[in-house]
Amino acid sequence: MKMYTKLIRTFLLSGEMPKSEKKDKVKFYVTLGIIATVFIFIPCFLLMTFLVGATTVGIKEEILSNSMYAGNIGNGLLLVIQFICIFSMIFGFNIILNTFYFSGDIEHILPLPIKPETLISSKFMTVLISESIMEFLFLLAAFLGYLIVTDVNILTAIMSIIGVFTLPILPLVYCGIITLLIMRFTKLIKNKNNALTILLLASIIIIGIFAIGYINNDSITEFVKMLAIGKIRFIDIMNYIFPSTYFLVKAVSNTNIVAFLVYIIINVLAYIIFMLLAGKLYIPGVKRISNNAIHQKESIVKVLANTKKENYKMTYLKKELKLLTRTPSFFSNCVLSNLLWPIVIILIFLIQGQDNIIVEFVNHYKQQEKLGLLVVFISVFAISAILTTANSIASSSISREGKHFPFMKYIPINYRTQLNIKALVSIIISYSFNFIYLLIISYYLEATFLDFLTFVTVSLLSCVFFTYLGIYLDTINPKLIWEDELNALRGNENTFFSMAISMIIATVLGGGIYYLNKVILIPLSILKVMLIVILLMASILIYYKVMNKGIKNIKEIEI
């Protein structure tokens, strides 16, 4: 037991972001943490609480109004936690694969006299804790929303709390078992490179299965009615995949101890099956990937035939792009993650059905109504801001250097050039996706050429500003010590703070534009120019901040 807890502590610590030793930096981070908590965590938490609470009230009213409705009052809660389980599976694969098979500690731990089951269970617990922190918060908010509007008693409260911390077990066990089988019996993942392909495939299959189950053209009111009737195909399918969710909600909504016991048994059984399989499959699986030294032999004459001098800035840029696209964790998190946005928008469409608020605004826009024009304009800015920060390219640009960070310091290229190239990488990738989306949106909206030009200008400036902001944050306290590449990004506070700031700025500027247009009655055309000027000035300011304070920060980093 002592070894088990020691291992968990060690694994968790190695993924943690080191704290700065300088007081002013600590103060800066604490301030950012408070801002992020107040403006991001609390609103998200409240939103989830409200979502579940409101849906539950709706279902309750529907059931009361019609005695024929056989749905469970907890169906709203059930739907939300099933979604959380799906996300847990999508992200779980990557983390399980990295923690169990590709983390740098494996080769040091395997020769130690540690029982395989202790190692496996401590790794599983590490994944559960590190992957589920945000999940715990969302689950807590969901249960809170439900409990507030229903008859809560001490038993349901206890069952809910236990549920919050144990629900992610089953999805992770699924990820774990699939990973164990792939690693032991197939040659699909011999090294990290083809791991990415498998992970992508697995994620697409999972999303596909769940999306098929979820396609729905009803309005929100109709949807709540369906929840009350109890005829939602998605929930039925998910009940089979995640039976634990069904029994937990049944236990909480009916204060049903037997259902709760079944819930516990399902989790315990799942864990035992995982441990039994892992005991047999894990170590042989790890040994299969340990030797991946395959050299592609090529004659030096042929290699040198293509060798020629290039501008060092271009070579440095190519190096940054190659490392970003060839490192599976970086590629999936920083590049491919940009593809998630259309999926999010499609999901919003699916969830909202025919009474779609987006469709409403699109119609307003097409009819050149003021509100539609305003909302589309604000959205372009906000989406560009969040896309640029969410992909973490800029906010991890120094962190990704890891232990070869000193390279930046001993080569004869000044920091200004190096940071600008890093910024360019973020701008190229983020803006490429932004631009494609803007093209599609503009086509869909039938936007005028002038509007399209405004969109691309605002988007570009937004991308530039948030790129330099991300880089600046990463110069303050980069996460340079990590065991595997995924750890450079996971738990990197700079990405989180960068996203939080982008959300706050988007809200403040968006709200400001709305207020100035609706209340002060400033024409939208003037507001567009104003926003462009503000973004331009802000970009220049943050650029100078990076080139002065950012460079000073880099000089002070000593590893």
Next chain:
Amino acid sequence: MIKVKNVTKVFNETNKAVDNISFEVNPGEIVGFIGPNGSGKTTTLKLLTGIYQKDSGEITVAGYDVDKEALEAKKNIGYISDSPDMFLRLKGIEFLNLIADIYEVSTTKRKQRIRELTRAFGLEEILESEMISYSHGMRQKMMVIAALIHEPDVWILDEPLIGLDPESAHQLKEMMKEHAKKGHAVLFSTHVLEVAEKLCDRVIIIKEGKIIYQGTLKELKKKYSKKDLEEIFLRMVQDENVH
């Protein structure tokens, strides 16, 4: 070619990693930097290359101040760090071209250098592979090749022989001698006293951030009237009063 004058480096406001050290490495010299773990060897080398910032003192490399004329100083340095795990997702040839471009090595020159150096270290045929597939020793050889590709005047090498097979280690030692013979300078850290004895014109022994000896090993043996270098070294680093 390397001048270090009264240099001090303090970490976390209390830990004096390098304490008021001064030394020089002259053209044509190979100087060994010796000391126990944590004595300040790597810190000193990192101060010379601009990786760390000194708190006080002066450092010049190839006549350039490492702070005020940092880029010029860096252009003249060939540095091998203590970790060879660098940019492992790049192919060997991509890595060498990156370094050659950074140091603005012409196409003809780089082709010649890559051919010579990869032949010397037996890496000719694997340059098209990503370095993640290389063994530790191969990566170390790659770092050596990268550090020398631009024919720098000053070599600053942190434990360069670690991880090299005997043949490659011999090759590198010969290169160091050759380099010094041409009137350039080599400063390298090592734990292996025999290597220092065979290779170095002078040694600098550092302990707890302070230089406790600099001169030839011959003089050192004379001073301690002992023949065994290991014994002398152990006595020096264990002796509280030697500073």
